[in-house]
Amino acid sequence: MDATIVIVLAVGLVGGAAAGYVLHRIIEAKRLAEAKDLAQRILEEARKEAQVTKEDVLVQGQKELLQEKKEQEREIKERENALKAKEQKLMAKEERLEAKLETATQKEASVIELEKRLARQERELDDREVTLARREEEHEHRLEEVAGLTAEEARQRLMQEIESRTRHEAAKMIRAIEMEAKEVGDKKAKEVIALAINRYAGDFVAEQTVTAVTLPSEEMKGRIIGREGRNIRALEAATGVDLIIDDTPETVILSAYSPLRREIAKQSLERLITDGRIHPARIEDIVAKVEKEMEVKLRQIGEQATFDVGVHGIHPDLVRLLGQLQYRTSYSQNVLQHSIEVAFLCGVMAAELGLDEKRAKRAGLLHDIGKAVDHEIEGPHAVIGADLAKKYSEHRDIVNAIAAHHEDQAPETIMAILVQAADALSGARPGARKELLQNYVKRLEDLENIAKDFEGVSKAYAIQAGREIRVMVEPDRVSDDRTYMLCKDIAKQIEDNLTYPGQIKVTVIREKRASEYAK
Template sequence: MFIEIAMIGAGTCVGLGVGFLLHRYISDKQVSDSRGLAERIVEEARKESEALKKESRLQAQDEIFNQKKELEREFKDRETQLKEEQKRLQSKEERLDAKREKVADKEAQVVELEKHLIKQEKQLADLEEDLERKADEHERRLQEISGLTAEEAREKLLAEIESRTRHEAARMVRTIEMEAKENAAKKAREILSLALQRYAGDYAGEQTVTAVTLPSEDMKGRIIGREGRNIRALEAATGVDLIIDDTPETVVLSAFSPLKREVAKLALERLIHDGRIHPARIEEVVKKVEGEMDAKLKEIGEQATFDVGVHGIHPELVNLLGRLHYRTSFSQNVLQHSMEVAFLCGVMAAELGLNEKEAKRAGLLHDLGKAVDHEVEGPHAVIGADLAKKHGESKEIVHAIAAHHEDVPPMSILANLVQAADSLSGARPGARKELLENYVKRLEELEGLATSFDGVSKAYAIQAGREIRVMVDSERVGDESTYVLCKDIAEKIENNMTYPGQIRVTVIREKRAVGYAK
């Protein structure tokens, strides 16, 4: 048993030894193979590296060659450019040399010309002296022959030239006027007559007092109050003077402002109807009436815009239009006048093919400044234009408002339309009232202004001062001079007088022969 075990152990040892030797052999062989493979890889890598080095060296040589060729080409281009630049510089130098030579030649010519001019100036000075001497001699001989001094002859010559020139100017003015009238008068008459025919406005004279009817005579005492307290409170609250006289059952309210008179009238009527009249109640009623009046002004303005057919006006401007209902100008209601101007502008704009709505808008707003002219400094046309501009009206409307009294020069057809319609509305018969003393004074001033001209024998103001007829002395004023005289009179009237509308100037020259048969 032991022997078997020993044999088994010996066999195992032998197997292990053989296996170890076999394993070592295999390992050595693998190492040897690996070394051969490594050597081959190293050899291949070395060969590949040498190939890459050669290829890189060749590429570097090619690149250096290409760069060298590029540099040589650039050098040649630069050299060519430098040669061309050198040629251009040389050409410029040659041109400059030529110019210098020309300048030198011109300088020499200028010097020669200066010498020649100096010589001519001397000759001219000698000639002038000779001419002056001969002119003096000639003038002395003319004075001896004519018996007139040089100043007298000059004045006579100037007078003759002036007379001849005035006659020529008068003839030209007459020709131009006739041509203009032939082309424009007919159409203007048609437009204006049509505008006046299509609109006929009513006229009602405005006063500065308003009468309030009382239910009884006892009410006068209650209005006056104890020691006049009530009447003083009413006058202080409304700004209106109360006149209580012997007129039965009537109290008169006096004020220049129709708006204040209306407020006072409504407040007094309410106080009379209520029966409670004392200072506190008066102040309360007046404030209430003033608030209601603001709403009424807006309503009046809206009605005016509706009647004219103009929409989209700013509410503040509508309120100002309502205030114009209680504003007068030469006793003419300003709101009624504004509506009349709007209608006239619309009619004339339609005849001329213009924007009718824009013309009506400008006509309605043209006197807007009169609603606040006592509160703001300046002409009412400029004030109205500023208000219209502030509340979004167009530039054309603003300019037409500002120019309707020529506070600024009219620069558009619309401005001239508004100006013409304003004159038509104010100048038509019955539109405005004028005191007799002022009327007579204006007529006398008009006639005196016309008779102040040389050659005028008589002057007559006719048609309520709308026309003046001037009679001239036929011996002193010629036919052509009448046109110049007419222009001078019209210009002097424009510069020295204030009047509504326009004044027609007619100069009449006639020759009369009078004989008697006995």
């Protein structure tokens, strides 16, 4: 019974499994058919969409091709128009060239004809020249027979007479021209210079050639010298200045070529005296510190000078060199004060003449910049200063004005002439410069001797502190016209042989006196 039940149950299970398997295959077959239908529909829809997209792409492509075709046609048309314009220009140019060629051909024919005519005239002139030479020889022989002189002797006499007459006429002409020019030029120049001097009033302080340092006591001299002279040697080595310690009470003299070094040495020595600690190491420290402070001070002095003059934009290195001019003198005249004075004078004169006032001031301020380094570089200070100005990109007119203010180069602009005039005014005004008595007397003697060496001069007197020389001539030996030429010759001789500030006026006086007594 139990086995039967088991068998029945087994058969039932097998049948259920088979039925389930069949049912599962039927369901799968149905799903597969539905999936195929769905895939077929999707494929059909995709084909339809692809067909639509293809048509759209074709339409868009056709539109783009049409647009590109239009653009190409427009570009081709523009190129054709440009080519037509160029062709027209070339045709016009060709026509002009043909016209010029025709004109040149005509001119060439005219030139050929002219050359032929000139050749004929040249042959005729050669024939005439031969004839004239032959006649001239005949005339020379006749003149030699009549005058009893050879042709060379007659030529020399004729040349002497012509030279004498020419000199006489030239002297008259020069005198007339210069008198006429002076009537106008002197008046205008005096007005401009007088106005410039009146509008500028500069202070001047004379600098000494050596510097004296006052000591608190005589005992300080020994401390400055140091053991076996080590302190004084250290100070001289650090500053480049000679210390002169003599019997002068409570005073030490500093001597050096450079005023700037003397100033550094003076400040260093004064600080050492105040500090009281004087030994080589301390000396080097103090000198180094003073030198740094002096660099700052030099720039401040240069900047103040540019501010006072009203000139801006100068290179910092040139500003420092301007400050260094504060410690440089020329004929006892402070070079920085002289430069500022020249700048103001240039500015005033430039304003009166309608020139660039600022540029004139700039040229005047920088005209002696070479003196700041002329003890370090070989050459005239004007040329050195021009090189410095050119190095630091100053205008070429300013470079020329600096180089030409002592005639080391030819002046190229009116500004260069203004700088020369202002420099002479600043150096020649009363009290600007000092001169040793021996040199002053020697210069006056040389001035008078130069004038006395000329033929026909009877007396010569230097007056106005050497600013003018008056020359008396013998009226029987020197004519009026010769007096004028003699004045120019003396001035030229003075320029070539003497060194002097400013200018010297030469006056030649010819006087004829007649005396008689009534009895």
